[in-house]
Amino acid sequence: MNRISIVFASDDNYAQHLAVACASILKNAAHPEKICFYILSDNIFPENQNRIVQTVHDLKGGVQFISVNSDDIKGFTSDHISKAAYLRLTIDQVLPETITKVIYFDTDLVVLDDVEKLWNLSLDGKPLGAACDFGIMKSKRMRQQKFESLGLPEGTPYFNSGVLVMDLHQWRQKKYGNLVIDNVTKHAFRHHDQDGLNKVFMNNWKNIPLRWNVIPPVFMMSLKVLCRTSLRIKALEAIKSPAVFHWAGRYKPWEFSLNGPFNQLYYDYLHWTSFKNSPMPKPSADMQGKSIMRQNLRMEWAAFWQNILG
Template identity: 55%
Template sequence: MDEIAVAVAADDRYAQHGAVACASILLQHQRGCPVHVYFLSDNISKEKEAAITATVTRLQGKISFIATGDIAIQAHTSGHINRAAYLRLMLDQLLPENVTKVIYLDTDLLVLDDIETLWHTPLEGKPMAAVPDLGILCSKRMVKQKEATLGIPAGDLYFNSGVMVLDLAAWRSHHYGQQVLEKVAQGAFRHHDQDGLNLVFKDNWQALPLRWNVIPPIFTLPLKVLTHSNWRHKAIEAAKHPAVFHWAGRYKPWEFERDGAFNERYYDVLKETAFADVAMPQPSADMKGKSIGRQEFRMKVAKMWERILS
């Protein structure tokens, strides 16, 4: 039987969150094709690798760790964007040759629907598929910035790289990953390798439904989205029926005590992992003392708009 190949990448600091992401996949999977996780390990400790393995195998998944600590990457990093974020650009080289297709997922997300549905989504001959990024597309300022820096004109799509379906055979034959790394190495893009991916795959990617990557501009439904006639109703439907809930941006669920809609899903899935007994929350230095009150308020307002505009 064919396997569903899923790739995630993390360093030791994000190992726990990678385990939570993997658990969310397997908890939703309806046991069609088996799920095989390829975990790109950027110097994750043996103890944490063992905990990730225990999590995945208990939930009836397969896992293979791929050591990446010795790989040299010359690329711009900042804030919560670290070295591990660039490893996805090397999936065509790092995964076994017999893996010709893979779903890549960031580690700051949860899968809330059966991953097999995404796996069978046709790529329509494109080398990759991803979800349009409404944080960019609904911002006049950011649309102008992408046109100036990437040559993506207003009206064209720009995708978020946190969820991608990749045709690895095409990536290998065209050396797409290396192309992106070369573009990123030429300058410090505002959105790092995501900008590089959009530059290389401009007009050559398949758009996925918004529900497969529900980022903050969807789950908080700010005015820039609600007033955008092209995206308003699609965003509302995605917020109501998320297939992937993605904490893209600075606020992460594990940095705060469990507190309502913003992070309760993370804590629910954490209980199903071998990291269930770790000390929580885990705020980074620049987030100590901060609150998710504003995020919770925005989500409550978003629910109100969902009821009014649906």
């Protein structure tokens, strides 16, 4: 049986959200028994590891934990990004060498289609597959910033690092992970390892369909996306049939009680995990008292334009 190797990296704070992502993958897989999760665990507590294992096994998947320590990784950090964000860059080093291909997912997302479809997409010989980041592509100011900091020419795609298909044979051969970390450490990029990945893999990555990483500027159909024809067409196509719904950005679904389309999917898949009876919501300190009304309104706006233009 051909195994599908999927990697997450998490500390204990994100253990529940990792379980939700795993549940979404397994519930939408035609063959969940093919899926093996490799969890890069930065001190996930044993009780939460057990709850993740129970979730995965109940849904017919396999799981293995690999202990890592983000403190051992050098890399530029800021108030919003910790060194744990760099753990994805060690995948080629910490996974068994017999594993030559993986899909990496961030923990703030759910998968809504059979992940085997993503697994079977050809990388056309490239070491990395990813989807465009419309949060960057829609903004003239951010595109200019990426030209100045990365040398990314105007019109050249910039990808989001929350969903990556990785050819580990090439990563090990070229030591890509270390190259990215070295670039980020040297240049203190604004978007940290995501900028570093875009720098190192410039013109050497496969652009996968946008539906495999639908982030807020797409599922909320931001005005700058709506007004750029090339982006609007792709965004409308992606939100018609999203395969990955990714809460990239500051607002996270678990920080609010179930309330409308912004966090409905998170609660749907939480029900299938061993964390389903955990106290909710889980707001961080700076989100106390905030609401997701604006996010829900933006999603209604997106639905309106999808009906008009789709």
